[in-house]
Amino acid sequence: MERRRWTVRDLRRDNRSVLLWSLYFDRPCSRQDLSEATGLSPASVSNVTRELIDEGVVAEAGSVDSDGGRPRTLLQIDSKYGYVIGVDVGETRVRVELFDLTMAERAKSTTPWIPGTRAPT
Numbered sequence: 001m002e003r004r005r006w007t008v009r010d011l012r013r014d015n016r017s018v019l020l021w022s023l024y025f026d027r028p029c030s031r032q033d034l035s036e037a038t039g040l041s042p043a044s045v046s047n048v049t050r051e052l053i054d055e056g057v058v059a060e061a062g063s064v065d066s067d068g069g070r071p072r073t074l075l076q077i078d079s080k081y082g083y084v085i086g087v088d089v090g091e092t093r094v095r096v097e098l099f100d101l102t103m104a105e106r107a108k109s110t111t112p113w114i115p116g117t118r119a120p121t
Helices: 008-025 031-038 042-055
Strands: 058-064 072-077 083-089 093-100 105-112
Touching (some): 008 031, 008 042, 008 072, 031 042, 031 072, 042 058
Antiparallel strands (some): 083 093, 093 105
């Protein structure tokens, strides 16, 4: 079996994924917290988070005091970057819900499903 070689692009994509997962589940957190949680170097965390901020995926969420030196900037997923839609098709109804990226509900709609018809009313 041939082993796939990693490229710089693969490494960057993996680093982005690791940081986004950490930010999503441990939000908000500082760059230092991200470095400790992910095992990535502080330089890698700074580079990737700068790109994510520039793209609008990540936003600054205030700051906290450090153990000396300047305050640490907290980062979090920018809830306005995108949305997630959930659809539940049941026996008696269709429910559609809209969530932002922090999984806060933004809108929902429930439509009754009448047995014997092909479309919801």
